[in-house]
Amino acid sequence: MELITMFTYPRILKRKDLKKISKYPCDDEIKDAYIKYLSNYSFNEFVKYCEDNSGENLEDLIFKFTDLQLEKFEPNSLIWVSHVMINFMIYFNVNLDYNEFYDAYASALQLTVLSCAMEMTISKIPFEEVTFPEHSKICFEKLFDKCPNFKFDLKKDCTLAYNSYNTNFDFESEEIYSKIKAHFDECGY
Numbered sequence: 001m002e003l004i005t006m007f008t009y010p011r012i013l014k015r016k017d018l019k020k021i022s023k024y025p026c027d028d029e030i031k032d033a034y035i036k037y038l039s040n041y042s043f044n045e046f047v048k049y050c051e052d053n054s055g056e057n058l059e060d061l062i063f064k065f066t067d068l069q070l071e072k073f074e075p076n077s078l079i080w081v082s083h084v085m086i087n088f089m090i091y092f093n094v095n096l097d098y099n100e101f102y103d104a105y106a107s108a109l110q111l112t113v114l115s116c117a118m119e120m121t122i123s124k125i126p127f128e129e130v131t132f133p134e135h136s137k138i139c140f141e142k143l144f145d146k147c148p149n150f151k152f153d154l155k156k157d158c159t160l161a162y163n164s165y166n167t168n169f170d171f172e173s174e175e176i177y178s179k180i181k182a183h184f185d186e187c188g189y
Contacts (some may be wrong), residue, residue, distance in 0.1 A: 009135070011039040026050070032053045033058055035096075037090050039059055040083075058140050059098055085135070087115055092139050100146045109141035113176050117169045127171040128131035132183045144189050154181055 014019075015033065021031050026047045034046050049065050050058075062078035066087045073080035089109035095104035119125070144150060155177050162173035 009040055009078045010037070013039050017043075030056060033062055037062055037093055038065070039064070040086050049124075059094060061092055063091065076109075081114065081118060085111060085118070088114070089135060089139070096142060097145060101143065101150055104139075104143055105152060105159065106152065107159065108136055108143065109157055109180070110164055111139065112136040113158075113161050113165065113169075114178060116171070116176060116179065118171055127175055127179075130179070132179060137183070140183070140187070140189065144187070154184065 018035070021035065021043055023049065024043070026030065027050075030050050033124045038046055038087050046065055049068070050061055053061055056064075070080060070083055070087070073083060088107045090105050091107040092111065093187070095101070095107060101146055112133055115136060116127065118129055119133070120129045123129075158177035158180055159173045162169070162176055
């Protein structure tokens with residue numbers, strides 16, 4: 001089972017949803033941010049969160065709001081992990097749009113580590129059989145299209161991404177590094 005079938009990001013909004021959002025009495029910047037990044041979450045909750053925390057910059061509000069969404073789910077449950085993965089894609093997109101390239105890259109690496117771990121667990125396959133995650137391919141392609149001269153230390157960065165989970169996966173940081181390096185080499189990054 002490929003993880004891409006587990007969830008969809010971003011959720012495609014229906015015409016009636018877009019119409020309701022357009023008529024809602026709030027700042028257009030909030031509406032735009034919701035449509036662009038947060039369609040997997042409740043529009044009304046995001047607007048209320050923004051109103052309750054007015055004065056903070058929108059980028060910070062988006063990150064804090066997505067983190068709060070995780071509190072709705074049992075930690076480490078499949079739905080919780082799926083939302084963590086969605087959040088990494090949101091972090092990636094927001095950081096890329098705000099030209100925070102290293103943060104976008106770090107989010108894509110963390111997404112890759114977690115996606116590989118989830119595919120191993122769900123499909124009950126060894127790490128060697130895990131395919132490179134489609135969502136990660138998309139993130140890295142967007143990053144290197146926008147910033148082709150992006151500088152990174154892949155080995156160190158993969159270790160940081162792997163260690164950020166503070167858990168024991170059924171693979172080592174060296175293995176995730178090799179998988180990501182092979183993808184980067186294939187794409188010429």
